[in-house]
Amino acid sequence: RMKFDEVLRAFTGEFFTPGGDSLESFRTGDGGYILVYRSGAGTREYRVDGEEYFVTSYRVLDASGRPTLTAIASEPDETGPMVVPRLLRVIFPGERRSITVAYSGMEINVPVSCSFTLPKSADIFYR
Secondary structure, three states: OOOHHHHHHHHHOOOOOOOOOEEEEEEEEOOEEEEEEEEOOEEEEEEEEOOOOOEEEEEEEEOOOOEEEEEEEEEEEEEOOEEEEEEEEEEEHHHOEEEEEEOOOOOOOOOOOOOOOOOOOOOOOOO
């Protein structure tokens, strides 16, 4: 389950901020940086690309160390003044669900048309 702002951030490649979590570790590896934040509810891990300086993955682990959410961003594209990922994937391993978004092109602040394909088994609710 995700809140609306979390879904919006996932579709734009903006990962969740640590909030009140405290930085547990910072290290380098695999051409980038790894930041680990801890809170009472668990751990959040960010992997940052060392060349483009954008978050390539984000993981949330529960208090026992099991991943509850994994988000992956790849195919960086320099769009205007920023680097944005063209491929995003959010995985909920415990629920065996995932969302994948692939952008064929990127432009900032221009009208967008898009379409979604829902699985046949999806429940649709109109409000």
